Amino acid sequence: MSSLRDKMNRLRGTGSSATVPPAEETGAVHQTVEPQPEPADTDHLETLSEEWSSMGVKLLHNEAGSFLIRRKSYSALHKHGIHCLGELPAAACGLSAFHEAPVAPEELMYLDLETTGLGVGTGNVPFMVGLAYWIGEELIVEQAVIRHPAEERAMLYYLNSKLGSYRYLVSYNGKSFDWPVMQTRFIMNGYNRKLWEPLHLDFLHPSRSIWKNTLASLRLSHVEEERLGIERIDDVPGSLAPQLYFQFLADGNPEPLRGVYQHNEIDMLSLVCLSIRFGHLLNGAMEGCYQLPMPEESEELIRTGLWLEKMGHGDRAELMFQAALAAERTASSTLNMLAARDKKAGNWQRAVLLWQKAVMQSVQPGSAGMNASVELAMYYEHKLKDYDSALSYVSEALEQALSHPLGRRDAKRRDEIEGLRKRKERLLRKTTGRKLAE
Template sequence: MSSLREKMMRLRGTTSAASDTSGPADAQATGGEEPAFKSQPNDTDAAPEQESATDEERLSPAWDGLNVQIHRTGQDGFLLREIRYPLDFRHGEHRLSEIADVLQGLAQFELYSEAKSSGARKVDPDLVPMAVEPERMLFLDLETTGLGVGTGNVPFMVGLGFIEGNAYVVQQMLIRHPAEERAMLRYLSEKLPTYSHLVTYNGRTFDWPVLAGRFILNGFRDFRWEPNHIDLLHPSRSIWRNTLVSCKLSHVEEERLGIEREDDVPGSMAPAIYFQFLADGNPKPLLGVFRHNEIDMVSLAALVIRFGHLLSGAMGGRLAYPEGAEEQLRTGLWLERMGQSAEAAALYARFESSGKADPRLMLQLAERDKKYGNWPRAVLLWQQVAAAMAEHALPSWEAHIELAMYHEHRTKQPQLALAFTESALELAHARYEGTRLDAKSKAELDAIRKRMDRLRAKLAKLSG
């Protein structure tokens, strides 16, 4: 913390000299600059409300084109940029106005959090949640000086998104040097508690812990805010972790939301651009960071709309069914955890009927059925996988062991259980033939042999 703060303080003099000279504060943050992506919000005349800056505090002409203004909280200030998107603005496949259509579905996130805290496996599908109020939903994304959540990581830019009237408003706060951080945090401490829901992407482990830590380090010990947190990274990973190259927001928005960024500054470059600004006082490169953060804020809204549609039963209507077998299965598993059993069942049926699922996916659905007592389909899936393993180049025997346990404990047919166990041992020998066994492989073989010996002893006892 101290080394970073000292570095920023040493550079403060240079930055102040370059940015605090006299000049007209004529940048109105209304979204009128060149768009950061193909679509562009309508221009408006609205600008952030603030106390007037004195002559000594007005921004230099170097800030022209960035659409920022000095916003004061008490004696201190920071830079504020505001862009207003009309709710009929289309970002990729979705219009922002669709938020109104998914508020009931989004409330499932709150029910899921309550179910997890109580130790339940999934949301009770009979529960009907209270719809989220759109004006009380806040989107958050940080640009920071580092990647960790320690005390040395400073959020130099904070992006907020919220609905106000007929617009989706993106506000971006920038600190030009460490002395402005308290002013920004004071503004946030007054604004955040007015919202009941927080929407982020990886905010549970990064954005919110970083910001909460800055409140504590800057003496805001009385600040309290406990919103219902919707972290969209978790459902994204649940559904797309094996079907997308990466679950980074930029990949998700391109592959699933139809959003195309042009000349985007990667988020990984933001810290270097900011430190260069601290060194030379030239704010122009910061425009790329502003635009990157701005797209993130609008993409968060588009992504929450997508998940809201999924949770509102829109598949087959507003949303097309997933095409790939893995995405069908993973979407169904996620929807079931969220309490949407009917939608999940429709996806499981499509998964079964596709006939293209690999054994690994079939075992996942069988595991789900075993957990919830759907034994007929679980057994059918295990039988299909077991049959496929006979000609598999690298066979597994998981289905055979599951069938062995099923027939031993549920159908009470130890002879059949023994047959599946012996087949499992044959597959294991075929897989490991000619290879040196490691400790894990030896343990697997020993477990199969022990099961086989126990079943044989059980049969001998029964026959005796």
């Protein structure tokens, strides 16, 4: 951390950070305040340049020093992609499924960071902290920025007093990245007592559950484009944000940060819309007033159903499963996915039909058809004691395994082949023994 701080200080020509009493001594730790409609601004000797003012940036002072803040408000009628922000109050009810507790829009604090690096260690500093929260009929987006290390404590002082007013932290990978980074910075700056402990709503996890194999990327910018109808124009990639910040530190020109502000702002709005989408989905919006487009791919339908079932909505999950089965063609791997769910639930009748369909569709050797054949072999052997049918399916699975290009080279596949041979030998003994007995 010290090496990065020294580097930033040298670039800015700034001395060591201002001497400010730790938060514990000032009594400001975990101070609970109501969200303010406008960040307060007081008289100060320093004034911001025209470049900062043109971006809507203000200088904010508090007991710990000063930092920059940019604030924008959006009405409930503002449309971002396919959603209006005013849908948030209705969608928030559905989000209660995440923690089995009521969720009000005023309890949600959205967070997105722009940092100097990628890790969660002490050397990674968030130079821009994006926040969004709901007040009345408006969404407020705030972006706090530090111009040099001496301003970090003032920014954290402000955030520490603000965050405690909210119950939920909403993010995209924030549980693993954004919030651990913030916790580290709070502790490094003396805010190590009674830190805010929010309930997390991290939407990377449901995104991964539903779109793991149907979207080329799970980056928020890709998810928003493919599923939220949001198109970014002349967007600064988040990966360039650290470089642009260090450029600002070197020459003092804030203009390159204009694109970073815009990128972070869109991230915040997209995160709100993603929470709206998941909230509607959990509320049953496929049948309700907020219509969501039905997934087109059978795998996405089944993955959506599996996620809904996990969140306690089995009835809505079944609608997804039925829609997937009604599709003209469903991939064998997708059929196996639903069959595995039915097997676990004891729904053997549909599981068998799904496995049989997967076998019939597997015209080329591959794991999907082979796995379905193995499942059918086990079902007929152990459930129905039909050893002839079981032998037929295990023979088909062995043939597919042997004809696979990696069948004789891959160690895992060799183990599978050996297991299939043993299963076939056992079934041969059983069928032979039964025939002799007859």
